[in-house]
Amino acid sequence: MDRNVDALDWTLLQSFSAVVEAGSLSGAARKLGQSQPTIGRHVKQLELVLGVDLFTRAPRGLVPTVAGLEIADMTRDMQSAATRLRRIADGKAGDLNGTVRITASVVTSHFILPRIIADMRQVMPEIQIDLVPSDTTENLIFREADIAVRMYRPTQLDVISKHICDQPMAVYAAKSYLDRIGRPETLEDAARLDFVGFDKSDVIIRVLNDFGLTATRDFFAVRCDQQAVHWELIRAGCGLGGAQTIIGDADPTMERILEGQLQLQALPIWLTAPQALRTNPRIRAVWDYLSEALVQQIDA
Amino acid sequence: MDRNVDALDWTLLQSFSAVVEAGSLSGAARKLGQSQPTIGRHVKQLELVLGVDLFTRAPRGLVPTVAGLEIADMTRDMQSAATRLRRIADGKAGDLNGTVRITASVVTSHFILPRIIADMRQVMPEIQIDLVPSDTTENLIFREADIAVRMYRPTQLDVISKHICDQPMAVYAAKSYLDRIGRPETLEDAARLDFVGFDKSDVIIRVLNDFGLTATRDFFAVRCDQQAVHWELIRAGCGLGGAQTIIGDADPTMERILEGQLQLQALPIWLTAPQALRTNPRIRAVWDYLSEALVQQIDA
DNA sequence: TCCTATCCATTCAATAATGAATATCAAATG
DNA sequence: CATTTGATATTCATTATTGAATGGATAGGA
Numbered sequence: 001m002d003r004n005v006d007a008l009d010w011t012l013l014q015s016f017s018a019v020v021e022a023g024s025l026s027g028a029a030r031k032l033g034q035s036q037p038t039i040g041r042h043v044k045q046l047e048l049v050l051g052v053d054l055f056t057r058a059p060r061g062l063v064p065t066v067a068g069l070e071i072a073d074m075t076r077d078m079q080s081a082a083t084r085l086r087r088i089a090d091g092k093a094g095d096l097n098g099t100v101r102i103t104a105s106v107v108t109s110h111f112i113l114p115r116i117i118a119d120m121r122q123v124m125p126e127i128q129i130d131l132v133p134s135d136t137t138e139n140l141i142f143r144e145a146d147i148a149v150r151m152y153r154p155t156q157l158d159v160i161s162k163h164i165c166d167q168p169m170a171v172y173a174a175k176s177y178l179d180r181i182g183r184p185e186t187l188e189d190a191a192r193l194d195f196v197g198f199d200k201s202d203v204i205i206r207v208l209n210d211f212g213l214t215a216t217r218d219f220f221a222v223r224c225d226q227q228a229v230h231w232e233l234i235r236a237g238c239g240l241g242g243a244q245t246i247i248g249d250a251d252p253t254m255e256r257i258l259e260g261q262l263q264l265q266a267l268p269i270w271l272t273a274p275q276a277l278r279t280n281p282r283i284r285a286v287w288d289y290l291s292e293a294l295v296q297q298i299d300a
Numbered sequence: 301m302d303r304n305v306d307a308l309d310w311t312l313l314q315s316f317s318a319v320v321e322a323g324s325l326s327g328a329a330r331k332l333g334q335s336q337p338t339i340g341r342h343v344k345q346l347e348l349v350l351g352v353d354l355f356t357r358a359p360r361g362l363v364p365t366v367a368g369l370e371i372a373d374m375t376r377d378m379q380s381a382a383t384r385l386r387r388i389a390d391g392k393a394g395d396l397n398g399t400v401r402i403t404a405s406v407v408t409s410h411f412i413l414p415r416i417i418a419d420m421r422q423v424m425p426e427i428q429i430d431l432v433p434s435d436t437t438e439n440l441i442f443r444e445a446d447i448a449v450r451m452y453r454p455t456q457l458d459v460i461s462k463h464i465c466d467q468p469m470a471v472y473a474a475k476s477y478l479d480r481i482g483r484p485e486t487l488e489d490a491a492r493l494d495f496v497g498f499d500k501s502d503v504i505i506r507v508l509n510d511f512g513l514t515a516t517r518d519f520f521a522v523r524c525d526q527q528a529v530h531w532e533l534i535r536a537g538c539g540l541g542g543a544q545t546i547i548g549d550a551d552p553t554m555e556r557i558l559e560g561q562l563q564l565q566a567l568p569i570w571l572t573a574p575q576a577l578r579t580n581p582r583i584r585a586v587w588d589y590l591s592e593a594l595v596q597q598i599d600a
Numbered sequence: 601t602c603c604t605a606t607c608c609a610t611t612c613a614a615t616a617a618t619g620a621a622t623a624t625c626a627a628a629t630g
Numbered sequence: 631c632a633t634t635t636g637a638t639a640t641t642c643a644t645t646a647t648t649g650a651a652t653g654g655a656t657a658g659g660a
Contacts, residue, residue, distance in 0.1 A: 007333045008386060010310035010378075026637065033307045035619045040638070050389035059626040059637060067392040070576060074385035078310075078378040085374035086308060089350035092367040139457075157439075276370060326607065335649045340608070360657075361607065 008049065010078075015042035016054065017075035020068065024061035080143045084276065087146060091280025100286045101130040103145035107227045109133035111247045113149070116293040123289065127282055135227070141272070146283045147290065148272045158275045164294045166266035171257045172248040177237035178255060187211060187261055194221035194239030196230060207242070211262060246297060269294055308349060310378075315342035316354065317375035320368070324361035380443040384576060387446060391580030400586045401430040403445035407527045409433035411547045413449070416593040423589065427582055435527070441572070446583045447590065448572045461572040464594045469564035471557045472548040477537035478555060487511060487561055494521035494539030496530060507542070511562060546597060569594055 018028035019039060029036040043062070047054050054071065055062035064072060090098055104113055109131055117129050132145050139156065141148045148154075154161045173193075184190040197205075197220030205219070222238045224230045234241040240257055242264050248254050271290055277283050318328035319339060329336040343362070347354050354368035364372060390398055404413055409431055417429050432445050439456065441448045448454075454461045473493075484490040497505075497520030505519070522538045524530045534541040540557055542564050548554050571590055577583050 008382065010314040010382065013382065013385070014310040024637065036638075037620095037640080038618055041617085050386075051393035051395070052389050057638070061637065067389070070388050070392075070579075071385050073576065074381045074388065077381040081374045081377040081381070082308065082310065082313065085313070085371050086350075088370050088374065089352050089367070092370075093351035095351070276373065324607065336608075337610080337650090338648055341647085357608070358656095 012042045012046040012049070013075050013078060015039045016046050017072070017079050019043055019055070019062055020064055020072040020075070027061070076143070083144075084142070084274065087277055087280055087283065090282065091277065094281060096282050096285070097126045098282055099128040099130055100147065100283055101132060101145045102147045102149065102286070102290075103132040103134050103141055104149035105135055105151060105227065106133045107231065107244075107247070108149055108151075110228045111231075111244075111250075112294075112297060116290065116297065119293065120286070120289050124285060127286060129286070142274050146273060146277055146280075147287055149290070149294070150270045150272055151267050153268065153270055154272045159272050160275055160278055161270050161272040162291060164269040164271055164291060166268050168245045168266050169242050169264035170245050170248060170259065171240055171262050171264065172234060172243050172254045173240045173257055174235055174237040175253055175255050177239070178257075180237075184257060187258065190240065190258055190262070195219060196221065196233045196239045196241040197223045198227075198230065207264065312342045312346040312349070313375050313378060315339045316346050317372070317379050319343055319355070319362055320364055320372040320375070327361075376443070383444075384442070384574065387577055387580055387583065390582065391577065394581060396582050396585070397426045398582055399428040399430055400447065400583055401432060401445045402447045402449065402586070402590075403432040403434050403441055404449035405435055405451060405527065406433045407531065407544075407547070408449055408451075410528045411531075411544075411550075412594075412597060416590065416597065419593065420586070420589050424585060427586060429586070442574050446573060446577055446580075447587055449590070449594070450570045450572055451567050453568065453570055454572045458575045459572050460575055460578055461570050462591060464569040464571055464591060466566035466568050468545045468566050469542050470545050470548060470559065471540055471562050471564065472534060472543050472554045473540045473557055474535055474537040475553055475555050477539070478557075480537075484557060487558065490540065490558055490562070495519060496521065496533045496539045496541040497523045498527075498530065507564065 015028060015032065015034075015038075018031050019025060022028040022031055025039045025043070026036045029039045032039070043054065050071075052067045052071075053065050054068035055064055102113070102117075110133065113131060117131065120127075121129065130145075134141075134144075141150070142159075153163070171190075181193060184193060208214075208219075220239075222233050224233055230241065231243055231247065233239075234243070235251065235254060244267060245256075248256065271287060271294075273283060273287060315328060315332065315334075315338075318331050319325060322328040322331055325339045325343070326336045329339045332339070343354065350371075352367045352371075353365050354371065355362035355364055402413070402417075410433065413431060417431065420427075421429065430445075434441075434444075441450070442459075453463070471490075481493060484493060495508075508514075508519075520539075522533050524533055530541065531543055531547065533539075534543070535551065535554065544567060545556075548556065571587060571594075573583060573587060
């Protein structure tokens, strides 16, 4: 047994973590503000202490081994704790200058947040914004972000959250597509047209079933899981598809379908942040701004 | 802005973490195998970098400030990730020697595990066992342990788990108590006796209600949330109370009550471990041993 | 009240970690 | 095929970090 477990120097882990993320010793050295030989030594020593090879040395950089990848999962946890620690400390120090990281679904990041962030920057120029578009699972949301904009109520315990608004949804199609195919006047008409679906999720199928239309996975003409691309497929005239009205109505090339007959359920918008960051004034400021801006965005 | 966020040296955090746990610079230094001045400097520099006071210097040691405590939550996360990292690496290195940390409820730790662990040590003397009795909430279980013995099915995602057995339960009372009060022959008789309850949990109340006895919180003569103490209260003759038969039957001063009429639901035993540790042969060995031993314990 | 044990801060010599410079290699580029 | 780019290892002087020793201070016990 080689000394105490606690005696494992965290500096080695920090360097290791940076190498995994950067993909090279040099890159990691730049990230950490240190020199390449130092990082190289750290990695070498960590491999020595743990008795495991962590990387295979390749000419273009270091590629993690299987063991290296598993260990990287742990250092990622440490990394996210460390960055959050920094945020907490910043909050205590009362420093308003700095960065706030916002994560949101890809679609929201694409179509909704840019304008809001642009305005926010004018009001609070001392706060920089990092936007992280991501459709990752719930418990990984805060690995890289301070505030999350999500379409569901969070179930985690250590977060504060607020229901902002409900975004209305509607079914859209490209005008060019409708010109070619004809405009459906009844649900049955629509059922004969093409639909753009999701690859994995069966949300759309369930919605259609609710309206009395039998739909299976084969029902869809085109499928794509990336929601932003999903919308582009609809825009390009691949068929019908659902979208937030705030996105659909803003696009002059698009047209609502069966407005009265096919009412989709509104999408709830939740703002979420880790409990520990509630005292950070900078994050608080962005939170408050987003709360208002997202509502106005809908009303407009 | 003071340099990059990533430039915060993890060594400082490690020292800080050790100081919080040890309660003093000297203690932390011993833990980490470093000198007291070094740790002191690390803490001082961390306070400088973060711009926050982390401790109030007291003559008997360092007491964390409010900010220090919040930040300690984060370093605790890092700490647990680091120790788990060590376990993963040990597994990869194929080293069977070393320690396995087991956590279990206070009662299980007290009455069931000691014998099993004693036997296990004879079979696998190269493996040391740390036993952590704890009734903490589910998602904190693995902060300090490799394997958890729990009385419920785990709901976390990143764990492997196995249903070992179901421990029969029965209602007990001290013989001396029954000699004094008289032995109840019907449920109604029993309802007039004293019960030992839990302070917060309302499990017992619900069970009694299921048997047609109306019970409220006031119904109990004595209440205590520490389950091991709860059992001692029953042993001391404070009243009736439920317990695993394996515990109750082993005690000659205790007696089952209303054996046929008051059948309590059996307590499931689950073995749980973090997914990431499934490849660690040492932990695997203990896991396998516990799986068998816990079952035999019941059958015997 | 004095003694002891334990703690933190400071000093300074010794040590360990660092980085600039350099050699070497491999892949991409024209 | 030669060139450029970006990578890793190695060396050695420099720098920063470290720890033994010391002093001061406090709480608990005889």
